[in-house]
Amino acid sequence: MNIKTKIAAATAAIGLLSAAGAAGAAEIAVAGVTASSTFFTYNVNHLIDGSGLVGGGLHDGDFHDKWMGDIFVLPTLVFDLGATYSLTSSSIWNYNGGCCGDTRSVNGLTISFSNDNVGYVSAGNFNLSHTAADPFGSDSLGLTGNARYVKFDITSNYGDDYTGLSEVKFFGGAATGGVPEPATWAFMLVGFGGLGAVLRRRRSVAAVAAA
Ligand SMILES: [Ca+2]
Numbered sequence: 001m002n003i004k005t006k007i008a009a010a011t012a013a014i015g016l017l018s019a020a021g022a023a024g025a026a027e028i029a030v031a032g033v034t035a036s037s038t039f040f041t042y043n044v045n046h047l048i049d050g051s052g053l054v055g056g057g058l059h060d061g062d063f064h065d066k067w068m069g070d071i072f073v074l075p076t077l078v079f080d081l082g083a084t085y086s087l088t089s090s091s092i093w094n095y096n097g098g099c100c101g102d103t104r105s106v107n108g109l110t111i112s113f114s115n116d117n118v119g120y121v122s123a124g125n126f127n128l129s130h131t132a133a134d135p136f137g138s139d140s141l142g143l144t145g146n147a148r149y150v151k152f153d154i155t156s157n158y159g160d161d162y163t164g165l166s167e168v169k170f171f172g173g174a175a176t177g178g179v180p181e182p183a184t185w186a187f188m189l190v191g192f193g194g195l196g197a198v199l200r201r202r203r204s205v206a207a208v209a210a211a
Contacts (some may be wrong), residue, residue: 031075076153107157114147
């Protein structure tokens with residue numbers, strides 16, 4: 001390999017890393033969700049199973065398609081994404097609609113990130129919109145950071161004794177700042193090692209010429 005080829009190889013290896021970090025935001029298939037409390041026959045999986053999504057970015061008002069908990073013991077939800085992702089946003093369909101207690105909608109929400117479901121770092125405090133329309137649209141919240149586990153701490157609602165949500169989606173790409181794959185490292189080392197060899201050879205040639 002000449003020096004141009006080696007620079008190209010090293011550049012290509014760096015390019016591969018950048019491409020992995022800049023992967024486009026796509027919907028993440030959530031592996032599971034748990035709630036600190038769930039009222040009666042409501043089911044927390046209704047948040048991640050597509051139940052009630054009727055097309056056009058809208059969710060129906062049927063309570064069978066929602067999750068609900070008690071507001072007096074502020075509920076917590078933990079979403080397991082199944083792997084670590086670089087998150088960019090979350091779309092959240094609130095507990096709204098014409099069926100039943102439209103003031104059950106979540107108002108304040110703190111979102112936190114974790115890679116081990118033990119230590120959490122806050123990703124921000126948010127407020128969700130309140131609408132009694134049926135069907136109804138989602139709030140899109142901007143998120144930044146890597147996480148496998150995403151926690152929602154619900155801090156207030158719009159007035160009822162209960163509160164809930166209807167559906168939650170996360171968007172993102174491959175985790176950034178992670179450890180490169182072994183093959184990528186090997187490729188980079190070949191590229192940089194080759195560069196070093198060429199530079200050393202050039203220096204020794206220069207030293208001979210100067211002697
Ligand atoms: Ca749902």
